[in-house]
Amino acid sequence: MTEDEWLACEDPAPMLKVVKGQVSDRKLRLFAVACCRSVWHLIEGEPDRNAVEVAERVADGLASNKERRAALHSSSTVASSTLYADVGIMVGFVRQRIAEAVARPSETHTAEHYVWDANYDLQNPVQSDLVRDIFGNPFRPVVADPVWLTDTAVSLARGMYESRDFSAMPILADALQDAGCDNTDILNHCHDASATHVRGCWVVDLVLDLS
Numbered sequence: 001m002t003e004d005e006w007l008a009c010e011d012p013a014p015m016l017k018v019v020k021g022q023v024s025d026r027k028l029r030l031f032a033v034a035c036c037r038s039v040w041h042l043i044e045g046e047p048d049r050n051a052v053e054v055a056e057r058v059a060d061g062l063a064s065n066k067e068r069r070a071a072l073h074s075s076s077t078v079a080s081s082t083l084y085a086d087v088g089i090m091v092g093f094v095r096q097r098i099a100e101a102v103a104r105p106s107e108t109h110t111a112e113h114y115v116w117d118a119n120y121d122l123q124n125p126v127q128s129d130l131v132r133d134i135f136g137n138p139f140r141p142v143v144a145d146p147v148w149l150t151d152t153a154v155s156l157a158r159g160m161y162e163s164r165d166f167s168a169m170p171i172l173a174d175a176l177q178d179a180g181c182d183n184t185d186i187l188n189h190c191h192d193a194s195a196t197h198v199r200g201c202w203v204v205d206l207v208l209d210l211s
Contacts, residue, residue: 003139012127019135024211027134029059030200034130037198038123047074056199129196133189136202140185144206148181157207166197172207 001009001018009015036043036052043049054071057063136142153175160166173190181187189195189203197204205211 003137006137006139007132010125010128012124012131015128015131015135019131019138022138023135026059026211027200029055030198031130031134033059034134034198034200035123035127038126038130047071050074059200126196130198133196133198134200134202136189137185142183142185142202142206144209145180148176148179149207149209150175150179153179153207157204160197160201161199161204161208164199166201166204169195169197169203172203176207 001014006015006018033052033056036055040049043052051071051074054063054067058068153172156168156172156175160168160172169190173187176190177187186203186206
């Protein structure tokens with residue numbers, strides 16, 4: 001895959017193959033969580049939704065083993081065929097991803113297993129955008145200059161991460177630019193009104209020194 005193909009790709013499977021072995025379990029978990037949250041209205045029942053939230057806490061090292069085991073035990077892996085027909089995506093696979101996302105790192109599958117079946121490709125462009133938001137551009141890795149990481153920038157990034165409200169991304173760009181950041185990939189990602197941002201966003205992670 002070339003950089004141009006990465007930027008235009010609407011299938012997460014080959015994209016995840018590119019980053020395979022280069023990304024953390026945390027990033028993969030947050031990708032799985034973001035996929036689930038993108039169809040939140042289709043994930044019915046408190047056990048399944050709770051499992052997504054537990055997975056998110058696992059990614060940040062905040063969930064206990066007891067919570068993880070309970071989530072794995074109670075989360076459903078079976079979705080109704082009517083939901084398949086309603087949205088053209090494999091909701092059952094989402095729920096399986098919930099269970100995998102809360103598993104121990106040694107129990108998780110490889111990156112490709114976080115991808116939807118190709119027959120349910122309506123969600124593929126959404127997931128491709130999530131891949132780009134979480135993993136950035138592997139052809140243009142970015143290293144943060146400590147000078148950019150002012151108290152203002154870090155506070156903005158932390159607030160967005162904790163709240164899952166990323167509306168302040170343009171303000172973060174301004175704060176980084178004021179501190180001397182001239183990296184166009186960072187600034188463009190923050191200013192792109194069409195960009196999807198979720199927990200694990202590569203710019204936010206960069207500012208918070210998360211991997």
